[in-house]
Amino acid sequence: DAGITQSPRYKITETGRQVTLMCHQTWSHSYMFWYRQDLGHGLRLIYYSAAADITDKGEVPDGYVVSRSKTENFPLTLESATRSQTSVYFCASSEGSGGPHEQYFGPGTRLTVT
Amino acid sequence: GQNIDQPTEMTATEGAIVQINCTYQTSGFNGLFWYQQHAGEAPTFLSYNVLDGLEEKGRFSSFLSRSKGYSYLLLKELQMKDSASYLCAVRDITSGTYKYIFGTGTRLKVLA
Numbered sequence: 426d427a428g429i430t431q432s433p434r435y436k437i438t439e440t441g442r443q444v445t446l447m448c449h450q451t452w453s454h455s456y457m458f459w460y461r462q463d464l465g466h467g468l469r470l471i472y473y474s475a476a477a478d479i480t481d482k483g484e485v486p487d488g489y490v491v492s493r494s495k496t497e498n499f500p501l502t503l504e505s506a507t508r509s510q511t512s513v514y515f516c517a518s519s520e521g522s523g524g525p526h527e528q529y530f531g532p533g534t535r536l537t538v539t
Numbered sequence: 540g541q542n543i544d545q546p547t548e549m550t551a552t553e554g555a556i557v558q559i560n561c562t563y564q565t566s567g568f569n570g571l572f573w574y575q576q577h578a579g580e581a582p583t584f585l586s587y588n589v590l591d592g593l594e595e596k597g598r599f600s601s602f603l604s605r606s607k608g609y610s611y612l613l614l615k616e617l618q619m620k621d622s623a624s625y626l627c628a629v630r631d632i633t634s635g636t637y638k639y640i641f642g643t644g645t646r647l648k649v650l651a
Contacts, residue, residue, distance in 0.1 A: 456636075458638075458639065460641075465643065466643060467626065467641050467642055467643035467644045468626065468628075468641040468644075469641075470638060470639070470640065470641075473636070473638050475636040475637070479636075481634060481636060481638070483638065484640070515581060517639075519637075519639075521637075523569055523570065523589075523630070523632075523637065524589075525587040525589075527572055527574075527584035527587060528572075528582075528584070528628075529584075530581035530582050532580075533580075533581055
């Protein structure tokens with residue numbers, strides 16, 4: 426199916442474990458983004474990528490790692506999960522140029538770290 | 540740095556008009572976006588402004604003043620289904636690549 430998907434949709438993990446959240450888009454958008462959404466903070470940018478093999482830090486990158494070997498995939502890894510990383514994570518994609526190119530969001534992954 | 544401010548909560552009555560304001564500070568402004576987010580769902584795109592003025596799209600309009608760092612989203616003929624959070628986002632090009640910075644969102648409650 427066309428669009429942007431995230432997996433898993435729900436995840437419970439323990440403190441200290443490594444967790445990888447997957448994001449896949451079928452539009453060949455050059456840009457992809459990872460956000461976390463917490464009450465009172467809105468959407469905060471973790472990492473973003475302008476193209477395959479190009480990634481940049483956002484506002485809150487500590488504790489997270491990303492890679493982008495293929496245009497369509499942008500996995501987010503929590504190297505050693507902490508309770509403060511309990512959140513809803515959204516992946517998004519957009520076309521590369523400026524102009525009225527909005528972001529398309531995946532359905533989100535609800536992560537709980539116990 | 541970047542900063543985006545919008546009210547936390549607003550309440551309005553069905554059929555009325557509501558204006559949600561957003562102020563921003565950024566050195567690399569490249570467009571302002573409004574998104575709607577219903578509880579438990581992903582944000583969806585509503586509107587885009589890059590030049591000063593008003594953009595109208597059905598019941599929704601968005602205004603931008605770049606010199607004042609100010610935007611608003613106007614919702615007319617409010618319906619119950621408009622109860623949602625409205626997110627203001629600025630696209631920034633300071634680093635040479637596009638990134639989007641979001642405000643904390645305005646939760647709108649529409650009352651019957």
